[in-house]
Amino acid sequence: MGEGSVTQPPLNRRPSWRLAPPDDTRTQGVVVSGFSDLPWAEALFLYAKDSGAAWINALRAAAPITNAAGKEKEARAAALAFTCTGLASVGLPYEVLETFSPQFREGMYQEDRLRRLGDKIDGEWQSTVIRGGPIWSGNVPIEQPATATPSTPVTVHALLLLYDKDQADAQRWAAEVGQTLAPLGVTIVRQLSLDLRLDKGIGREHFGFADGLSQPIPFGPSVVLSDGRPSERDPWHGVPLGEILLGHDNAHSEKAPGPFIPTDEKARADLLPEGAPEGFLNLGLNGSYMVARELRQYVASFWQSLRTGAERIRAHDPNAAHVTAEWLAERVIGRNVDGHLLCPSGFLAAQDGLPQNDFGFMRDDRYGHGCPLARTCAGPIRATVSRKMRRRRRRCSTRRITIESSGAAASSAARSTTDTGTTSRSEDCSSCA
Amino acid sequence: MRQTTLSVALEVEPVSVDRLSALIDSVKCQEEDPASGYAEKYGRLQAGVPVLHFMSMSVFPSADYDPIFVIEANFDGPPGVFWGQMEATLGPQLRAMLRCCKKPANRDGPLFVAVTSPDSRYPVAPYFAARSLRPSAFHHGNRGLDRGRILDEGRLFLATRKALAQPDPAAPNPYRLMPAARIHTELRAALKFAFPWLEQPASVRISLAERIGDWLRVAGFLFLVLVGLSIPGMVVAFISPWPRFLVLFGIAAVLIYLGLYRMRAPLAGKGAPTRSGGLTIESLSFQNDLTSLAHPATLTIGVLLFLGIYSVVASVIATWLGIAVTGYWFDELWWPSFRVVALGLLSGVFFTLPAIVLWLRWLELRDSSQDAPPLNPELLREMARREDRIAQNHMGSLVLVKPGVLRMALFRAGHLGLGLIVRATATDGYLGSMRTIHFAHWVFVNNGSRLIFFSNFDHSWESYLDDFIEKAHGGLTLAWGSGIGFPPTRFLVLDGASHGRQFKAWARHSMTVTRFWFSAYKDYTVDQIERHARIADGLRKPTLTPKEAAEWARDL
Numbered sequence: 003m004g005e006g007s008v009t010q011p012p013l014n015r016r017p018s019w020r021l022a023p024p025d026d027t028r029t030q031g032v033v034v035s036g037f038s039d040l041p042w043a044e045a046l047f048l049y050a051k052d053s054g055a056a057w058i059n060a061l062r063a064a065a066p067i068t069n070a071a072g073k074e075k076e077a078r079a080a081a082l083a084f085t086c087t088g089l090a091s092v093g094l095p096y097e098v099l100e101t102f103s104p105q106f107r108e109g110m111y112q113e114d115r116l117r118r119l120g121d122k123i124d125g126e127w128q129s130t131v132i133r134g135g136p137i138w139s140g141n142v143p144i145e146q147p148a149t150a151t152p153s154t155p156v157t158v159h160a161l162l163l164l165y166d167k168d169q170a171d172a173q174r175w176a177a178e179v180g181q182t183l184a185p186l187g188v189t190i191v192r193q194l195s196l197d198l199r200l201d202k203g204i205g206r207e208h209f210g211f212a213d214g215l216s217q218p219i220p221f222g223p224s225v226v227l228s229d230g231r232p233s234e235r236d237p238w239h240g241v242p243l244g245e246i247l248l249g250h251d252n253a254h255s256e257k258a259p260g261p262f263i264p265t266d267e268k269a270r271a272d273l274l275p276e277g278a279p280e281g282f283l284n285l286g287l288n289g290s291y292m293v294a295r296e297l298r299q300y301v302a303s304f305w306q307s308l309r310t311g312a313e314r315i316r317a318h319d320p321n322a323a324h325v326t327a328e329w330l331a332e333r334v335i336g337r338n339v340d341g342h343l344l345c346p347s348g349f350l351a352a353q354d355g356l357p358q359n360d361f362g363f364m365r366d367d368r369y370g371h372g373c374p375l376a377r378t379c380a381g382p383i384r385a386t387v388s389r390k391m392r393r394r395r396r397r398c399s400t401r402r403i404t405i406e407s408s409g410a411a412a413s414s415a416a417r418s419t420t421d422t423g424t425t426s427r428s429e430d431c432s433s434c435a
Numbered sequence: 436m437r438q439t440t441l442s443v444a445l446e447v448e449p450v451s452v453d454r455l456s457a458l459i460d461s462v463k464c465q466e467e468d469p470a471s472g473y474a475e476k477y478g479r480l481q482a483g484v485p486v487l488h489f490m491s492m493s494v495f496p497s498a499d500y501d502p503i504f505v506i507e508a509n510f511d512g513p514p515g516v517f518w519g520q521m522e523a524t525l526g527p528q529l530r531a532m533l534r535c536c537k538k539p540a541n542r543d544g545p546l547f548v549a550v551t552s553p554d555s556r557y558p559v560a561p562y563f564a565a566r567s568l569r570p571s572a573f574h575h576g577n578r579g580l581d582r583g584r585i586l587d588e589g590r591l592f593l594a595t596r597k598a599l600a601q602p603d604p605a606a607p608n609p610y611r612l613m614p615a616a617r618i619h620t621e622l623r624a625a626l627k628f629a630f631p632w633l634e635q636p637a638s639v640r641i642s643l644a645e646r647i648g649d650w651l652r653v654a655g656f657l658f659l660v661l662v663g664l665s666i667p668g669m670v671v672a673f674i675s676p677w678p679r680f681l682v683l684f685g686i687a688a689v690l691i692y693l694g695l696y697r698m699r700a701p702l703a704g705k706g707a708p709t710r711s712g713g714l715t716i717e718s719l720s721f722q723n724d725l726t727s728l729a730h731p732a733t734l735t736i737g738v739l740l741f742l743g744i745y746s747v748v749a750s751v752i753a754t755w756l757g758i759a760v761t762g763y764w765f766d767e768l769w770w771p772s773f774r775v776v777a778l779g780l781l782s783g784v785f786f787t788l789p790a791i792v793l794w795l796r797w798l799e800l801r802d803s804s805q806d807a808p809p810l811n812p813e814l815l816r817e818m819a820r821r822e823d824r825i826a827q828n829h830m831g832s833l834v835l836v837k838p839g840v841l842r843m844a845l846f847r848a849g850h851l852g853l854g855l856i857v858r859a860t861a862t863d864g865y866l867g868s869m870r871t872i873h874f875a876h877w878v879f880v881n882n883g884s885r886l887i888f889f890s891n892f893d894h895s896w897e898s899y900l901d902d903f904i905e906k907a908h909g910g911l912t913l914a915w916g917s918g919i920g921f922p923p924t925r926f927l928v929l930d931g932a933s934h935g936r937q938f939k940a941w942a943r944h945s946m947t948v949t950r951f952w953f954s955a956y957k958d959y960t961v962d963q964i965e966r967h968a969r970i971a972d973g974l975r976k977p978t979l980t981p982k983e984a985a986e987w988a989r990d991l
Contacts, residue, residue, distance in 0.1 A: 114819040118895070254904075254935035255706065318601050318608035369989050 017227040021070045025224045025247075028288040031068035032081035032163065033247060036198075036214070038205075040079055040165035043196040044176040047138060048088075048160040053187035055092040064182040065164060065175070078175065079165040083292045085109070085140030088159030094263075098285065101261040106291055109142035111153070138192055138296075156191050161294055169197065194296070204340065208299045209331065212341030216359055222251050238360045249277050249287035260286020305331070336373045345372035436581040436638065437645070438488065439517070440509045441567045442887060444880045447502040451535035452494060455504055458535070459492045459950040462528050466953070480953050483524030486511040488582050489874050489891040492532075492951035495833045500881065504536055506563070507831065507889040509874035511581040514567060518560035529559050539566070571847070571886075572854030572914060573876035576961040577864045579640025580968060585956055588967035591630050595970060598625050599991060615984035618991070623974050633974050641862055649859040654741075656855050660848065661745050661783060664791075668782025672775045684782045691789045698796045701930055705923040742780065749776045794841055795927060802837070805920030806937065808944030817948045823895055825957045827873065830896060832888040832945040834918035836879075843883060845927065846917040850877060853914055864965045869902050873954075873961055877914055886918060893960040900939050908932040918945070966990050 021029055031037070050057055061082070068079035084092075086107050090099060099107060108115065116122040120130065127135050138156035164179065166172035173195070180190050198205060207213040222243035225233035234240075244252030248260030262282040263273065273283035308327040315325045332338045341357035342349040345367055350358045367373055447455055466477045473479055480487065489509045496502050510517045521529065534551045538544050543565050549557040577585065599622070601608035610618055627633045672680055700706070723729040728737060753772040754765055761768070822828050836846065857866065866872050875890035892899045903911045912931030916924040920941055922934035932938045956964070973979060973987035 114823070118823045252936075254933065254937075256934065256936065259936070314604045315611075317605050319611035320607060321612065 017229050017231070019219060019225050019227055019233055020072060021247075022224050022226045023071075025250075025288055026071040027069045029070040029247065030081050030290075031070045031072060031076075031079055033290050034070045035072060037068075037076070037079050037165045038198060038200075040076065040167055041198040041200075042167065042169040042172040043163055043165045043198075044172045045194040045196055046162040046164065046176055046179065046190050047156075047158045047192035047194075048162055048183070048188055049157055049191045050088070050091050050159050050186075050188045053091070057183055057186040057188045058092065060182050060186055061162070061179065061188075064179045065162065068165075076165075078167070078171070081163040081165075083161045083294070085158055085160065086142050087140045087157065091159050098261060098263050101263075101285075103291065107142065109140045110293075110295070111139055111142060136296075158191060161292075163196075169195070206339075208301050209304055209335075211331075211335050211337065211339050212357065215337070215341045215357055218246070220246055224250055246290060248289050248291075249284060260284065260289060262286065308334070333374050343373065347372070436511050436579065438509060438511055438575050438578070438581075438874075439514055440507075440570055440573045440575070440874055440876045441514060442508075442570070442876070442878045442889065443506045443563050443566045444568060444878075444887065445504045445533070445536040445566060446500075446539075447494065447504050447536050449501050452496070452502050455532055455535035456494055456950060458528065458532050459494070462492075462525065463951045477953055480524060481955060484510070484517065484520040486517050486520060486582060487953065488585075488955050489829075490951075490953045491829055491831060491889065491891075491949050493831045493947050493949050495831070495887075495947045497833070499835065500885070501537070503833075503880070504532065505831065505887060505889075507876075509575075509891065514564055515560075518564050521563070522558055522560040526559055529563070530555070533559060533562065568878045568880065570854070570876035570878045571850035572857065574857050574861060574866050574872055574874070576866070576871075576873045577964045577968070578862060580864075580964065582955050584638075585959065585964055585967070587630070587632065588964075588971040589956060589959055591626065591633075591971050591974070592967045594626055594629060595622060595974075595991065598622060614981065615988040616979055616981050618988060619973060619979050619984050623977070626974065630974075633971075635975070637972055637975055646859075646862065649855070653852075653855045653859045656852055657741070658745060658748070660852070661742075661780060662749065664783030664787040665749075665776070665779030666783075667779075667787050669775050669779035671782070672778040677774065677778060680778055680782075684786045688786045688789065691786065691793050694793050695789060695796065698793070698800060701925050702800065702923060706925070706930060746773065746776055746780060749780075791841070791845075792926060795845065796925075798839065798841065799924055799926075802923065803920075804923045804937070805941060805944075808920060808941050810940070810944055814948060815943070818943075818946060821949060821952075825954070826960050827891060827893055827954055827957060828896055828899070829949045829952045830888075830890050830892075830899075830942075830946055831949055832942060833880075833947065834886050834888075834915070834920070834945045836884055836886055837917045837919055842917050847879075847883070849913045849927070850879075853910060857910075864961065864968075866907070868906050870962050871899060871902060871960070886915070888915070891954065893962075897939070900942060901935070904932055904935045904938060920944075 019034070020026065021034060037043075065080040065082075067082050068076055086099060086102065086109060089102075090096075105115075110116070110119070110121075113122075117124075120128055122128065122131070122135070127133075136154050138158050139154040140159075141153050141157040162179065164172055164175050166175055176190075176193065183189075204212045205214050217239065218241040219233075219236045219239040220243040221233040221235045221240050223232075224247075225243055227233055242251050242253050244250035244256075244258035248258045250258060252258040257277050260277075262278040263285045265275070265281055265283055273285060274287055275283050276287060278284040305327055308330045312325050312327050312330050315322050315330075319325075328339070332344060337343050337357065338349055342352060343358065343361055344350075345361075350361060352358065363370075363373065369375070465471060466480055469476075471479060473482070475481075480490075484490075487508065487510045489507075491505075491507045493505050493507075494502050495505060508517060508521075530550060533547070536547075538547045538551075543562065546562050546565060549555060550559050550562045580588075599608075599610050601610075610621070613621065623633065668680075668684065671683070675683065718729045719731050719734065720729065721731060725733055728734050750769065750773040753776055754768045757763065757768040757772055758765060836843070861867065871893040873891040873893070875888070875892070878887050878889075879885070880887055890899070908931065909928040912921075912924055912933075913928045915921060916927060916931045918941075922931055922937045922941060924931040959967070969987065969990050973983070973990075979987060
């Protein structure tokens with residue numbers, strides 16, 4: 003547990019973290035683990051037309067959701083997240099949906115969010131988005147003027163992730179789940195195969211760079227280390243658990259607020275009142291928000307552009323024979339292909355054979371002599387993007403499919419497909435796990 | 436050049452709110468109209484008011500007051516020039532807006548009538564000048580850079596990019612083979628004809644006199660604070676022998692410290708411990724630079740020196756006052772005056788100040804905060820629609836101020852002190868480690884019963900407030916903590932804004948839609964403007980040493 007998304011557990015020198023009972027059994031496993039022992043996965047995007055909630059019980063039988071206890075290696079694992087419209091479709095009343103965060107209720111298609119993300123500006127889809135706009139989303143009901151929430155052809159109510167040891171097993175399991183749900187009116191409207199291929203123990207994103215190196219380390223009363231010690235705040239990577247998990251102390255010294263549901267006959271008996279107002283049960287306790295965004299990387303174009311750039315630099319500077327496509331790519335990523343950070347003297351030395359990650363740019367590379375400052379690459383606006391942000395963005399943008407829990411957490415599932423096609427595609431949905 | 440920040444807050448006739456909003460929107464539409472005859476949006480304002488950096492127009496609704504119309508302006512030089520340029524550029528529009536406002540009940544009433552009467556041609560500038568409010572605390576990013584210089588240096592930066600680039604992908608780029616000093620020489624030679632001002636030295640951003648004046652104002656403020664704190668002790672010192680005085684105040688101080696100790700903890704569930712920036716007990720270390728106040732020896736010497744100077748200056752003033760009142764000679768009054776001042780200072784630091792803090796803490800423990808401020812979804816939507824369109828953003832907030840003499844005294848004094856200290860210390864273009872604020876200020880309205888905050892900042896509203904919460908929560912809590920509904924505070928500067936989510940909700944609740952907003956350099960962040968300035972400063976110099984050139988070249 004807590005070993006990160008794509009790096010093999012034995013390569014992590016830190017003790018891994020896990021949730022303490024009873025929170026471990028009340029939390030989905032995907033929040034704390036990337037299931038690195040289960041390298042194959044299928045992502046099923048589900049749509050439930052007038053099906054009510056009956057299909058959930060059937061799904062629980064066909065694909066039991068894995069919790070975060072992780073007492074033994076799982077033979078296979080499953081995770082489930084709902085969109086706002088998905089929760090409405092299973093009967094959650096509007097008053098309860100209102101208690102979810104605005105971002106979840108609005109979805110990725112809220113007009114201002116599209117603009118802020120650079121997807122759609124002044125009514126025009128940007129070049130980073132597939133022609134005609136994304137294919138799928140939660141299709142949140144239009145509450146504002148029609149321009150506020152454009153819809154997608156495909157509506158997703160839930161995202162089911164199925165992890166297995168073998169590709170065929172994962173696909174077979176997905177087919178079984180599909181057959182189970184079909185009679186109940188639930189269809190798989192989109193399916194993506196995900197896989198994790200380790201190269202000498204290192205997970206790599208599509209461009210070939212080591213990934214999953216910089217992971218948050220949660221701390222708080224509900225977190226214990228694998229050796230049984232209580233967790234302490236890591237000065238570099240420490241993140242209060244409440245930044246990842248609802249109902250726990252967050253960075254603002256409060257319980258991360260989540261949705262709650264009235265205490266009535268419809269409320270589930272296993273929901274707790276802990277942290278909810280009088281007369282309500284805490285629906286969000288030990289839950290998390292997840293963002294699913296489908297991306298496609300132009301691997302060939304990426305390397306071709308760097309080759310062109312390197313040639314140009316060499317032509318401009320006869321002394322720059324060392325500038326190759328890989329040299330440039332390292333400066334785009336901030337690390338070399340094996341994950342070692344760029345620093346003024348070259349690369350930060352490995353520690354125990356692994357990339358060092360406890361590194362402060364202000365202290366050790368203030369002027370970007372090792373890892374270039376973003377400002378060297380563009381005009382005034384881009385100039386202020388900090389390298390810290392770039393590091394974070396890089397992690398998010400270099401996977402074809404990235405599924406992250408909210409906040410700084412990226413320890414959830416993160417797999418990449420092997421498809422490196424040439425068409426651009428970008429779909430997204432907000433979900434609650 | 437010195438920049439000026441001011442606000443004009445005018446009460447609006449309730450029935451005319453929609454009309455006023457429409458007039459403001461119409462000015463926005465005119466400025467953004469591609470057929471306006473100007474090369475780019477806001478070209479009329481850009482050309483007509485060349486001193487203007489940022490300006491906003493907002494209408495704040497309120498459940499407790501009639502709406503107010505606020506113009507916030509940040510510009511170069513004195514207000515007279517600015518209002519004159521505004522009159523020439525937007526005079527008719529401003530006059531129409533004034534007609535939607537109430538006639539002031541004070542002596543500005545006749546002026547209002549003269550300006551707003553039908554077919555009036557009386558200039559509006561004097562009225563706006565008369566109604567202008569000075570901020571209670573403010574910060575100017577990129578301090579000392581006038582608008583023309585910011586734009587010129589921005590153009591120079593783009594020219595350097597062009598000069599350094601090599602359009603031919605196959606030909607060598609001569610700049611790549613040069614040492615930094617040579618790059619400087621060549622670049623300067625290439626650009627000095629297009630930018631002849633490179634031959635002239637840059638104007639001093641903050642003159643020595645201004646810096647000295649800023650620090651003298653801080654010293655004057657602290658002097659008055661000490662005088663205020665010393666008054667109770669000085670009154671008693673007149674009639675009490677010093678041993679009795681010390682015993683009396685010693686016992687009182689111990690009782691107060693006991694009270695403070697008992698009240699030190701936050702209310703259950705209301706604490707928000709956050710690591711604080713700035714000068715704190717944790718930041719004191721002998722490892723720090725000797726010139727820094729974070730070095731214990733420097734701090735101790737500095738404090739003792741200031742208290743010593745205070746004692747002497749205050750004693751001299753007290754002696755001369757005594758001479759004026761009694762007719763005695765200086766040497767007859769000096770030692771009695773010094774004794775009173777010294778005992779007053781002692782009591783002020785060890786009794787009055789803790790007593791005030793105890794009183795404040797007593798109030799804080801009984802304060803109410805608003806856990807879930809109501810947010811109008813439509814208003815939120817309107818705000819979101821206007822945000823994140825360029826690198827900069829704007830916010831305007833209006834809050835009610837908590838009542839009570841102590842609150843108001845501390846609030847006013849806190850704003851004054853904060854403003855003076857920020858002015859004296861934030862001289863490098865930034866506000867400490869916050870590098871995203873162009874212009875921000877607080878201003879009291881309605882006889883101090885309400886507080887307005889305006890800020891023109893870089894990046895998103897969320898990240899801006901996160902910056903405050905993480906880096907400047909103490910100052911922010913001091914400046915805003917006496918607003919009604921503000922998250923629970925402790926000892927005036929603790930907790931408060933550290934309740935991040937609650938604070939953001941409170942801040943958002945207090946905001947209104949910025950109906951009109953102008954930025955003279957919408958593509959430039961504070962950081963980028965400083966970078967432009969460093970490049971330009973280097974290019975103004977005919978030569979640089981290799982070390983200077985290497986530092987200068989980092990910004991290219």
